[in-house]
Amino acid sequence: MTETPLATDTLSVTYTGDREIEAVKGVSIAFPANELTTIIGPSGCGKSTLLKSLNRLHEIQQNVEIDGDVLLSGDSVYNTDEPAPEIRRQIGYVPQTPTALPLSIYENVAYGLRIHDEYESKADLDEKVETYLRKVNLWDEVNDRLDAPGAELSTGQIQRLCVARSLAVEPEVLLCDEVTSALDPISAESVEETLEELKSEYTIVMVTHAMAQARRLADKVVFLYLGEVVEAGDVRSFFENPQAERTRQFIGGPTPVDPEPTEESTDERESSTGAELAASPPPEES
Amino acid sequence: MTDATGGLFRRARSSRLGWRLLAERLSGYWFAAAGYLAIALFAAITLLLLHRSLPILSEYSLVAMLTSADWSPTQNSFGFLPAIVGTVYVTFLSMTMGIPIAVGAAVYIAEYADGRRKTLVASFIDVLAAIPSVIFGLVALIVVVPFVGTYVAPAFGGGTAGVGIFTVSLVMAIVVTPFMISLSVESLESLPDELRETSLGVGATKFETIRSVLLRAAGPGIFSAILLGFGRVFGATIVPALLIGGQTQLPGSVFSTGQTLPTLIVNDFGELMALPLTQSALIFVGLMLVVVVWLFNFGAMLFRRRLQRRWQY
Numbered sequence: 001m002t003e004t005p006l007a008t009d010t011l012s013v014t015y016t017g018d019r020e021i022e023a024v025k026g027v028s029i030a031f032p033a034n035e036l037t038t039i040i041g042p043s044g045c046g047k048s049t050l051l052k053s054l055n056r057l058h059e060i061q062q063n064v065e066i067d068g069d070v071l072l073s074g075d076s077v078y079n080t081d082e083p084a085p086e087i088r089r090q091i092g093y094v095p096q097t098p099t100a101l102p103l104s105i106y107e108n109v110a111y112g113l114r115i116h117d118e119y120e121s122k123a124d125l126d127e128k129v130e131t132y133l134r135k136v137n138l139w140d141e142v143n144d145r146l147d148a149p150g151a152e153l154s155t156g157q158i159q160r161l162c163v164a165r166s167l168a169v170e171p172e173v174l175l176c177d178e179v180t181s182a183l184d185p186i187s188a189e190s191v192e193e194t195l196e197e198l199k200s201e202y203t204i205v206m207v208t209h210a211m212a213q214a215r216r217l218a219d220k221v222v223f224l225y226l227g228e229v230v231e232a233g234d235v236r237s238f239f240e241n242p243q244a245e246r247t248r249q250f251i252g253g254p255t256p257v258d259p260e261p262t263e264e265s266t267d268e269r270e271s272s273t274g275a276e277l278a279a280s281p282p283p284e285e286s
Numbered sequence: 287m288t289d290a291t292g293g294l295f296r297r298a299r300s301s302r303l304g305w306r307l308l309a310e311r312l313s314g315y316w317f318a319a320a321g322y323l324a325i326a327l328f329a330a331i332t333l334l335l336l337h338r339s340l341p342i343l344s345e346y347s348l349v350a351m352l353t354s355a356d357w358s359p360t361q362n363s364f365g366f367l368p369a370i371v372g373t374v375y376v377t378f379l380s381m382t383m384g385i386p387i388a389v390g391a392a393v394y395i396a397e398y399a400d401g402r403r404k405t406l407v408a409s410f411i412d413v414l415a416a417i418p419s420v421i422f423g424l425v426a427l428i429v430v431v432p433f434v435g436t437y438v439a440p441a442f443g444g445g446t447a448g449v450g451i452f453t454v455s456l457v458m459a460i461v462v463t464p465f466m467i468s469l470s471v472e473s474l475e476s477l478p479d480e481l482r483e484t485s486l487g488v489g490a491t492k493f494e495t496i497r498s499v500l501l502r503a504a505g506p507g508i509f510s511a512i513l514l515g516f517g518r519v520f521g522a523t524i525v526p527a528l529l530i531g532g533q534t535q536l537p538g539s540v541f542s543t544g545q546t547l548p549t550l551i552v553n554d555f556g557e558l559m560a561l562p563l564t565q566s567a568l569i570f571v572g573l574m575l576v577v578v579v580w581l582f583n584f585g586a587m588l589f590r591r592r593l594q595r596r597w598q599y
Contacts, residue, residue, distance in 0.1 A: 052483075055487070057483055057486060057487060060479070060482055060483065060486065062400045062401060063401075085486070085489045085490060085491050086489060088486055088487055088488070088489045089488065089489025090489075092487060092488065093483060093484075093487030094487075095480040095483050095484055095487075096480070097478065097480045099478065099480040099481055099483075099484045101481065101484060101485065101498075101499050101503075102499065102502045102503040102505075102597035103498075103502075111485070111488060111490075111498070112488030112489060112490070115488065115489065115490050115494055116489060149596050149597060151596075151597055162484065165484070165488060166487065166488060168488075169488050169489055175487075
């Protein structure tokens, strides 16, 4: 068993706005190295909150309180003197909406490298940009127009560009927040293929509402409901032999009763339809 | 139209439908007319100004008037250069002072301030924007004029009683900054959070995110805000009229008194309007103001579109 690159230790996230809401409740999970772990659950269950708290990205919002800790290769993420940007460099993040920075395709990938001064020369930077664009299967599509604005690409290409940008700063872990939910099926497939290839090299944590996607891509599945882990396990046993009644209902049965609305549910308009879809019985496979 | 064989129901429906379609058509005309009125007004004003400027333009050469420094209408000398120089000074100085403050305050409100503090600062900036500029002019007469006269001008080696180009620029910067802040805040706040998350997610600091990503993405909006400020300073009338001192020579330094194109009109408007040539000269000044502002807005629109097409925010 290899060292666990990322784990949470009774991690709780509480929104302390007008109404106090505990979105994540004492979650302890380990994300194994070089595997893809998906976090699934109905919308508003705290998936995105959990994901963003893994690299302190939720800190851009106000009124969030954290209890417990996240461990990156055994080191604390919260009780540490290490500045947040340095932690985020080690834990990459790809948002749900494909987002090109207002820069050229080349500079989108070079962005993090320039910030951290992680290149020796222009030639070195060129080489690194090419390497990571190849890694996400984008090089052949864009190598003749690297100076074009990133926003000119299709959404699927932009999403792969986002992955390339995140990987360029060589993080140990990659967080993906429903990275295919805003894409058309063909673009989604291209992103999935990329993730499939990457998961042998990186530790990937992916939030998804698409049950079928979890089955296709995941090595490990974590089922989150009302901020608590209901069940976690290997993808095979999770889908073929779920232990908890709640899991059985969610992956196969009728739509579970919607949890009480949280602050997050307004942020997840996109995913609510997805969760309904996901909650309907998956097509029989095998 | 229904004929005699049409049923009652059918007739009722079609007469109701007829009214609805009539309202549809009339409202379309009305909206279009309201829209075209703007174009018609602009054209009418420009043409009127142009027509009334013809006497002075046929009497004196345009180049001579624009480059002559002698403005004494009673002796039939119409040199616009002092007013043009004064306007350029005031516009340039107040934008130089106003833009850094406006962008800084906008970034603070949009990216740093939270909750109650944000509401407080933002609402006071809106209040400032709503204060009539004559109030700023009055307060400046009491506070800024002595301050500039006693401290600022001597520090830069300029002797002045306190009124003059620098004072006007300072006050106009204060007048237009709240407008520029409000608009810049709007364009920063309309950016998707994903931009922030994306940049922070690769380990950028907040400042790096603002500098390299957010200000760039909000660029077109901030640029519009600055242009709006520019237009207001360029056409400002009451503050310069109160504070510029109104001398007709070329200004020797930024601390000397002077005039701007709008104050030229305001100061000489009264009895001098009775002289036909002077009247025409002042109207020509108005034409210059309209044309310059229009050119700037048009150029700004083209530039903004280019930016938007390039970055798509």
